[in-house]
Amino acid sequence: METAEPRPKEDRSRTGVLTYVKGDLFTCPPHEALAHCISEDCRMGAGIAVEFKKLFGGVEELKAQKKRSGECAVLKRDSRFVYYLVTKRKASQKPTYESLKSSLEAMKAHCVQNRVTSLSMPRIGCGLDRLEWGKVSAIVEEVFRDTSIAITVYSRENVTPVTSDV
Ligand SMILES: NC(=O)c1ccc[n+]([C@H]2O[C@H](COP(=O)([O-])OP(=O)(O)OC[C@H]3O[C@@H](n4cnc5c(N)ncnc54)[C@H](O)[C@@H]3O)[C@@H](O)[C@H]2O)c1
Numbered sequence: 448m449e450t451a452e453p454r455p456k457e458d459r460s461r462t463g464v465l466t467y468v469k470g471d472l473f474t475c476p477p478h479e480a481l482a483h484c485i486s487e488d489c490r491m492g493a494g495i496a497v498e499f500k501k502l503f504g505g506v507e508e509l510k511a512q513k514k515r516s517g518e519c520a521v522l523k524r525d526s527r528f529v530y531y532l533v534t535k536r537k538a539s540q541k542p543t544y545e546s547l548k549s550s551l552e553a554m555k556a557h558c559v560q561n562r563v564t565s566l567s568m569p570r571i572g573c574g575l576d577r578l579e580w581g582k583v584s585a586i587v588e589e590v591f592r593d594t595s596i597a598i599t600v601y602s603r604e605n606v607t608p609v610t611s612d613v
Pocket residue numbers: 470471472473483484485486490491492493494495496498538539569570571572573574575576577601602603
């Protein structure tokens with residue numbers, strides 16, 4: 448993966464601990480950790496999870512971690528960690544804000560223990576999984592508020608930052 452070109456200023460914006468970038472998640476700098484949502488069965492058969500499966504493989508390694516909903520599996524790829532937020536039991540189900548928050552807390556603990564300083568993610572839970580970004584972003588802000596981890600949120604649509612005080 449190559450380092451991303453510097454982006455035009457209008458493609459970036461910032462609220463709280465989150466920086467928003469319009470563009471493809473996989474153009475983020477290669478040293479940054481990545482995160483996205485999966486189900487316990489690690490099927491990754493739809494959405495951005497398919498791209499993670501193609502790029503990083505490791506399905507058996509993930510399954511062997513036996514993570515349950517509300518926990519977080521992780522792969523190490525080159526110098527970065529790739530986080531799999533396990534937010535539901537089966538691919539056909541939907542996550543809850545509680546399961547997402549619990550998975551984010553598990554990811555944060557791993558980030559802190561492993562001195563992760565930057566993390567990029569899509570609008571997690573807000574595509575196929577149908578959660579609302581306003582609520583999800585507030586949870587991400589709340590969970591990571593007491594860290595100095597720089598979180599960048601990529602989206603292909605126009606950047607519309609949301610501020611909230613959960
Ligand atoms: N049958 C299945 O396997 C099945 C069923 C439902 C959902 N899923 C998948 O979807 C669930 C996660 O849902 P989700 O809403 O968190 O994720 P998602 O719907 O895959 O994506 C979340 C957001 O990221 C956006 N996005 C997609 N690709 C990119 C990219 N390259 N760069 C930037 N943004 C991008 C997408 O438009 C959406 O707004 C997981 O369970 C996963 O396995 C699979």
